[in-house]
Amino acid sequence: MTRDYHAIAAIVDDAARFANAIPQLSLNGNDLDLQEAYRVQAASIARRYQRGEVPTGIKMGFTSRAKQVQMGLSDMIWGRLTDAMRVEDGGEIRLQDYVHPRVEPEIAFLLKKPLTGKVTVLEAMAAVEAIAPAIEIIDSRYEGFKFNLPDVVADNTSSSSYVVGAWHSPTIDFSNLGMSLEVNGIPVQIGSSAAILNHPARALAAASRLIGEEGMSMEAGWILMAGGATAAHALKAGDDVRLQVEQMGLVGFSVASA
Amino acid sequence: MSELSAQKIEEVAQALRQAGETREPCAPFQADLPGFTVQDAYAVQELNTAHGLASGRRLAGRKIGLTSRSVQQQMGVHQPDFGMLFADMAFCDGEPVPASRLMQPRIEGEIAFVLGKALDREQLTLPDVISAIDYALPSIEIVDSRIADWKIGIFDTIADNASSGLYVLGTRPVRLSALDLTLCGMVVESRGEPLSTGAGIACLGNPLHAALWLARKMVEVGRPLAAGDTILSGALGPMVPATAGEVYEVRINGLGSVRAAIEA
Numbered sequence: 196m197t198r199d200y201h202a203i204a205a206i207v208d209d210a211a212r213f214a215n216a217i218p219q220l221s222l223n224g225n226d227l228d229l230q231e232a233y234r235v236q237a238a239s240i241a242r243r244y245q246r247g248e249v250p251t252g253i254k255m256g257f258t259s260r261a262k263q264v265q266m267g268l269s270d271m272i273w274g275r276l277t278d279a280m281r282v283e284d285g286g287e288i289r290l291q292d293y294v295h296p297r298v299e300p301e302i303a304f305l306l307k308k309p310l311t312g313k314v315t316v317l318e319a320m321a322a323v324e325a326i327a328p329a330i331e332i333i334d335s336r337y338e339g340f341k342f343n344l345p346d347v348v349a350d351n352t353s354s355s356s357y358v359v360g361a362w363h364s365p366t367i368d369f370s371n372l373g374m375s376l377e378v379n380g381i382p383v384q385i386g387s388s389a390a391i392l393n394h395p396a397r398a399l400a401a402a403s404r405l406i407g408e409e410g411m412s413m414e415a416g417w418i419l420m421a422g423g424a425t426a427a428h429a430l431k432a433g434d435d436v437r438l439q440v441e442q443m444g445l446v447g448f449s450v451a452s453a
Numbered sequence: 454m455s456e457l458s459a460q461k462i463e464e465v466a467q468a469l470r471q472a473g474e475t476r477e478p479c480a481p482f483q484a485d486l487p488g489f490t491v492q493d494a495y496a497v498q499e500l501n502t503a504h505g506l507a508s509g510r511r512l513a514g515r516k517i518g519l520t521s522r523s524v525q526q527q528m529g530v531h532q533p534d535f536g537m538l539f540a541d542m543a544f545c546d547g548e549p550v551p552a553s554r555l556m557q558p559r560i561e562g563e564i565a566f567v568l569g570k571a572l573d574r575e576q577l578t579l580p581d582v583i584s585a586i587d588y589a590l591p592s593i594e595i596v597d598s599r600i601a602d603w604k605i606g607i608f609d610t611i612a613d614n615a616s617s618g619l620y621v622l623g624t625r626p627v628r629l630s631a632l633d634l635t636l637c638g639m640v641v642e643s644r645g646e647p648l649s650t651g652a653g654i655a656c657l658g659n660p661l662h663a664a665l666w667l668a669r670k671m672v673e674v675g676r677p678l679a680a681g682d683t684i685l686s687g688a689l690g691p692m693v694p695a696t697a698g699e700v701y702e703v704r705i706n707g708l709g710s711v712r713a714a715i716e717a
Contacts, residue, residue, distance in 0.1 A: 260646055371706045373638035373652025386690070387638035387650035389704070424650070441636035441652070441706060 198231065204238035207350050210336035211239075216294050219337050219346050232345035233409065239351060240275045248277040253406060253413055254331065256352045258391050258398045258422030268344065271401050274352030276418060282358045282448050288332065289451045293355060296334045296430045299423030300376045300438045302369065302388055302395040303329035303359045306417050310399075312407035319400040325362035326369055326395075328440035330376075330448070331420055332356040333427060357420055360438075360446030370394045372441040374424050378434050384425035388440075395421040457486065457493045466500040469613050472599035476556050479599060483606035491530075494611035495674070501614065502537050502676075513683055514538040515671065516594060517663045518615040519607075520656045520687030528607045533657065535667055536615025538683060544621045547700075547712045550595065557603060558595045558618055558695040560713060561688035562639045562649065562703035564660045565592035565622055568684070572668040573677035582665045585678075588626035591708040593641075593701065594685050595619045595715075596692060620685055623711035631707065635659050638706040639689035643699050651690025660686035 203225050210217045220227060220235075227235065244250075256272040257263050263271075282288055290296070307324035334355035335342060347353055369388055376384040388395050398421035406413055413419065430436070430450050437447030465482050472479040483489070506512065519525050519533045544550055569587030597618030600609050610616045634653045641649040657663045663686045671677050678684070695701065698717035704710040 368706075371638035371640055371704055373633075373636040373654065373706065375636065375652060375654045382654055385652050385655040387640050387647075387652055387706075389638060389640035389642075389647045390650040393640070393642065393645060393647045439636060439654075441633055441638055 198225070200231070200234045200238050203235045203349065204242060207235065207336060208239040208242045211351070211355070214292055214294050216338045217336055219342055220349055221343050221346050227345040227349060229345055229348060232348035235349040236274065236351050240277070243277055243279065248279045250275060250417070251278050251281065252276040252418030252420065253402050254352060254354050254357070254420040255398045255402055255422040260392070266344065271398070271405065271422070272344070272348050272352050273402060273405050274354040276354060276357060276420070280354065280356045282332070282356045284358055284360050284446050284448070286358070286448050287451055288356065288448060290430065290432050290453070293332070293334045294336055295340060296332050296355060297427035298376065298430060298436055299331045299333060299427045300374045300384060300386065300425055301329045301331050301423060302391065302421045303327045304399050304419040304421065305362060306413055306415055306419065309412045309414050310403045311412035312403060314400055314403045316394070316396045316400045319403055320365060320396055323365045323399070326365045327362045328360040328438055328443045328446045329420060330358045330436065330438050330446055331423065358446055358448050359418065361444055363443050367442055372443065375439045376425065376428060377437050377439065378428065383428045386425035388424055390424040391421050398422050457489055462493060462496050463500065465612055466497045469497070469599050470501055470504065478556060478601035481600050481604050481606065481609045482612065483608040486608065489608050491607070491611060494608045497612035498536065498614055505537070505539055511540040512537060513540040513543060514685070515667055515678065515682065516615055516617050516685040517667050517687045518610065520663045530607050533663060533666055533687065534611050534615050535670060536617040538617065538620065538685065542617070542619045544619055544713070546621060546623055547714055549714050549716045550619060550621070552697045552716050555595065555618060555715070556597050556599065558597050558715065559692040560641055560695050560701045561594045561596055561692045562641045562651070562690060562705065563592045563594050563688055564634065564653070564686050564705060564708065565590040566664055566684040566686060567626070568678055568680055568682045571677065571679045573672065575672060577665065577668050577672065579661065579665050582661060582668055583629060586629055586664070588628055589632060589708060590626060591623035591703060591705045591711045592685055593621040593703050593711055593713045594688070595621070595695060595713060621711055621713045622683070623709055625709050627708055633707060634661060637708065640704050641690065641693050641701060642704070643701050648693045649690040653689060655689050656687040663687045
């Protein structure tokens with residue numbers, strides 16, 4: 196069946212751009228397979244590029260084995276980051292720019308060299324300039340945050356915004372750093388970077404493989420968000436959000452009062 | 454104030470003891486004991502502690518339970534609980550743990566503190582506790598329940614020695630000053646899969662807070678902590694059901710790792 200991927204891309208792109216909840220594509224006549232879903236994602240991001248946004252990196256999803264099992268998946272998924280999704284450390288967001296945003300504690304990698312294709316973890320790390328504590332603001336555009344796998348991939352893997360803290364040397368052992376996601380001073384999610392495939396560097400190698408399969412490359416200067424280390428936490432107006440990561444300090448932002 | 458008769462407390466203590474000896478879990482008590490108090494539950498525990506000591510068991514330390522806010526909310530309480538650690542409950546890193554010593558085991562990654570000094574004075578403060586701790590060790594608590602299917606209420610778990618089972622200690626002592634006890638990462642893994650993750654902050658904000666609570670409580674109930682005692686300070690992440698034949702490894706950043714090998 197031939198589909199109009201650009202028309203479908205316009206649906207998810209408009210939903211993200213205007214913060215409108217939409218019905219799941221799969222329940223609305225667009226029951227995509229995974230490959231088609233990535234085509235829709237690429238077409239929706241192309242619309243962002245046409246509006247002047249530039250690519251800044253890649254985000255990984257489902258990097259915890261428990262989440263893969265829960266979703267009945269055998270692999271990770273990925274999405275694209277642009278400069279318009281960047282929120283400064285210490286910055287402020289407005290709820291009306293999102294549908295139903297949630298935050299996840301993550302580790303971010305900054306690349307100093309291009310990276311693509313099947314690589315070992317050591318080869319992947321050789322392309323890393325620095326690592327940082329990071330918060331991803333995910334926001335499914337689907338009603339009720341409900342979706343199947345192609346739905347979420349088409350919707351750029353729920354990617355919405357990201358906040359990156361101070362960069363650190365990638366030579367520290369970051370396989371098991373404690374992480375405390377705090378809202379208004381109270382820890383709401385506590386975990387460890389070990390939840391990300393037992394070592395976040397494995398998410399980087401996986402990203403390289405998956406991006407390579409699409410004939411793409413991660414570029415020098417790009418960021419890789421390695422995936423959530425805990426369950427996501429829903430945001431409210433007025434929330435002050437911060438993430439503490441062992442040996443790496445703080446990153447945070449606030450949500451404007453209603 | 455106690456609401457239960459001495460006879461009822463003795464009955465519950467005996468039923469728990471028997472469940473432990475026969476490895477046949479008993480039904481929960483809480484639903485059938487309206488008006489019980491936390492003091493009643495500790496009175497049950499104390500009877501079995503006295504019974505253990507009288508039969509020659511040596512007290513080696515204490516465990517602290519209910520140290521995470523989510524578990525406290527689940528149980529409807531606002532403070533942790535404690536149980537007794539006897540020397541016969543301790544295993545070495547990687548030593549096979551006989552399945553015959555367990556009923557419905559679950560694995561928790563914890564920080565163990567070993568005391569160099571007694572904490573036996575009134576009105577203890579945090580520096581008293583810090584000064585008394587000689588070193589920390591990584592530890593695995595194999596929690597277990599004498600209550601069928603873990604269907605426990607707060608009374609059941611306190612009466613049942615805070616659902617303690619066995620424990621495994623690592624071997625490399627680390628001084629407190631070398632540790633970030635608030636943010637140290639913790640992972641429980643088996644066959645390379647992370648099964649549970651957490652950090653020090655999950656234990657009452659810092660495992661030392663739990664240790665201070667315990668030290669004060671032990672003075673209050675008349676069994677103060679002694680030099681050489683081991684404190685299992687509380688889980689740093691969700692507990693994991695243990696399967697016979699599996700090896701569970703707990704890694705705590707800054708403290709190293711420790712393994713529990715459950716025999717098939």
